[in-house]
Amino acid sequence: MSETTILLDHGSGGLASQQLIGELFLKYLDSPILRGLEDSAVIDNQPGKLAFTTDSYVVDPIFFPGGDIGKLAVHGTINDLAMRGARPLCLSLGLILEEGLPLADLERIIISISEAANDCGVPIVTGDTKVVPRGKADKIFINTSGIGIVPENVCLSSKQAATGDAVILSGTMGDHGITIMTRRAGISLQGDLQSDTMALHRLVAGLLDQFPGRIHVLRDPTRGGVATSLNEIAASSGRSIVLDEGLLPVRPEVRAACEILGLEALYLANEGKCLAVVDQGSAADIIAALHRMPEGRDAAIIGTVVDGTAGRVLINTPIGGSRVVTPLHGEPLPRIC
Amino acid sequence: MSETTILLDHGSGGLASQQLIGELFLKYLDSPILRGLEDSAVIDNQPGKLAFTTDSYVVDPIFFPGGDIGKLAVHGTINDLAMRGARPLCLSLGLILEEGLPLADLERIIISISEAANDCGVPIVTGDTKVVPRGKADKIFINTSGIGIVPENVCLSSKQAATGDAVILSGTMGDHGITIMTRRAGISLQGDLQSDTMALHRLVAGLLDQFPGRIHVLRDPTRGGVATSLNEIAASSGRSIVLDEGLLPVRPEVRAACEILGLEALYLANEGKCLAVVDQGSAADIIAALHRMPEGRDAAIIGTVVDGTAGRVLINTPIGGSRVVTPLHGEPLPRIC
Numbered sequence: 001m002s003e004t005t006i007l008l009d010h011g012s013g014g015l016a017s018q019q020l021i022g023e024l025f026l027k028y029l030d031s032p033i034l035r036g037l038e039d040s041a042v043i044d045n046q047p048g049k050l051a052f053t054t055d056s057y058v059v060d061p062i063f064f065p066g067g068d069i070g071k072l073a074v075h076g077t078i079n080d081l082a083m084r085g086a087r088p089l090c091l092s093l094g095l096i097l098e099e100g101l102p103l104a105d106l107e108r109i110i111i112s113i114s115e116a117a118n119d120c121g122v123p124i125v126t127g128d129t130k131v132v133p134r135g136k137a138d139k140i141f142i143n144t145s146g147i148g149i150v151p152e153n154v155c156l157s158s159k160q161a162a163t164g165d166a167v168i169l170s171g172t173m174g175d176h177g178i179t180i181m182t183r184r185a186g187i188s189l190q191g192d193l194q195s196d197t198m199a200l201h202r203l204v205a206g207l208l209d210q211f212p213g214r215i216h217v218l219r220d221p222t223r224g225g226v227a228t229s230l231n232e233i234a235a236s237s238g239r240s241i242v243l244d245e246g247l248l249p250v251r252p253e254v255r256a257a258c259e260i261l262g263l264e265a266l267y268l269a270n271e272g273k274c275l276a277v278v279d280q281g282s283a284a285d286i287i288a289a290l291h292r293m294p295e296g297r298d299a300a301i302i303g304t305v306v307d308g309t310a311g312r313v314l315i316n317t318p319i320g321g322s323r324v325v326t327p328l329h330g331e332p333l334p335r336i337c
Numbered sequence: 338m339s340e341t342t343i344l345l346d347h348g349s350g351g352l353a354s355q356q357l358i359g360e361l362f363l364k365y366l367d368s369p370i371l372r373g374l375e376d377s378a379v380i381d382n383q384p385g386k387l388a389f390t391t392d393s394y395v396v397d398p399i400f401f402p403g404g405d406i407g408k409l410a411v412h413g414t415i416n417d418l419a420m421r422g423a424r425p426l427c428l429s430l431g432l433i434l435e436e437g438l439p440l441a442d443l444e445r446i447i448i449s450i451s452e453a454a455n456d457c458g459v460p461i462v463t464g465d466t467k468v469v470p471r472g473k474a475d476k477i478f479i480n481t482s483g484i485g486i487v488p489e490n491v492c493l494s495s496k497q498a499a500t501g502d503a504v505i506l507s508g509t510m511g512d513h514g515i516t517i518m519t520r521r522a523g524i525s526l527q528g529d530l531q532s533d534t535m536a537l538h539r540l541v542a543g544l545l546d547q548f549p550g551r552i553h554v555l556r557d558p559t560r561g562g563v564a565t566s567l568n569e570i571a572a573s574s575g576r577s578i579v580l581d582e583g584l585l586p587v588r589p590e591v592r593a594a595c596e597i598l599g600l601e602a603l604y605l606a607n608e609g610k611c612l613a614v615v616d617q618g619s620a621a622d623i624i625a626a627l628h629r630m631p632e633g634r635d636a637a638i639i640g641t642v643v644d645g646t647a648g649r650v651l652i653n654t655p656i657g658g659s660r661v662v663t664p665l666h667g668e669p670l671p672r673i674c
Contacts, residue, residue, distance in 0.1 A: 012665055039420035042388050048382065050387075052378045053377030084375060130478075132395050138474070224351045334345045335473075
């Protein structure tokens, strides 16, 4: 294309749209299904229930240490499918572009989406692009929706957290949130802060395969962080959750940044971690299995499901006290994902 | 809720998000699946291939004669599924809201989505809401993605347009496009211009049921209009299409508005119409069947598929001439859908 930025015409549905699709999207995302450019993709079905999810990504900045908005959009939707035990089957890609977006930035994002989708083995099968005038959006917003297949014997839900279950976090807390926050604030900190954006479908498949019936709940603690996701699990299951503050995995550089900025890692967004509520008797084996997986090497048991006030999350502090962990209240920084 | 406008906090994933979901979204869109508020919806599968589609809606204005952005988002995605012969199964709803959007406007849109989804018998099963700061989006952008089931014996594709096939348009051209354009331009014209936004899945199911194997291609001519969609069909099938200008159905008030504004109805967006490329021998019966359906009462045969230059669309004019109809080139007005 001769242009160097996105024009309104690229969203017209006419010749310029076709050129953008042909010269940029199909160049990197090509597949027999996508190439058909039909009104919808038609794909082979598989036995099992269907999992379906959608997420829009509006993160600012669009490029950040450890990833970018494109990679985040692929991983995030795959993770939402995986949290129900689904094998991700395919993704859709909906782009809202601001007039004037440099085509080089769009190409970099499309390459990143292509690489992430290929790494995950989950193709983009259908898409849509809209362009809005300068000042009516901020560079690029991405929606990814996804379909997955839930094997017949798998049934994961927040309702299933049972008294006595162990609560596992698959890795360190707050990496994504603190990375975006320090970038946006223009703060330069010592240490290597970077987003944890990562797909978890292989970790989930491994756990479900090795521990059938032992995994009761999976949630990925994105916006609102571990604190908010645990509150949701406690509310859905009508139970309490007790955490041990000393067991929470946090990287030293994230802990340091939180102290400087006055933030709690429990409330920061994660983009490559999951909470697993599991059978207490299998918890040690599950942790050992997680430690053998690249996505779970920092996994830790962080708490227990108990009878008690429905929906309450408590944390025991190292000095012997205990306090209630509420869901996130107030927005520390918008556009975290 | 005590607020009257959308706050950044409504997109935090925390308490304010939960309040918005509980007091607004679930109030109107409630279903057992949505109420679970899990990371993805799990739904029963059905025999057949899967159709999957996505569309983002950025139309300006968000309310217009005949509909609004919410209704458009439900109908548009259902229609994209229907164009492959799929029975729509469920929809996702991804909202990007601008800080400051009046909650009354959001409620009106959610009610409209609820009514449209109920009328169509296609539930919203999963959703996501993001909020961006004032000036970083324009009021509301909506993504709807959808899953449908394609019966085993159905195979519709633009590639399947065959020499001799009749080209049918299911109703009048340009109603949506001209309505948005005149609204945006602040032009008040005589006559009752309104969007044709409408779901076509029942029309499609009726045709496939009554005329098995006779319907070769279905496309809904949205952005870029009938002209662009026919060019795509001609290109995909490697054939030419010849239209008869005198047969093109256009409402008199749309024709008048086009003349005043110097526009061609062939290039205007439609949101409740489909093009059908069908077996010539069945065309008259198909038209008769369409005329009995509320969605197809203005249906007309508008042309024929012929051998000739692959991808070319020609139109014969009433005075005996003929000209090439190119795809849309240039953007007459952005944000038409």
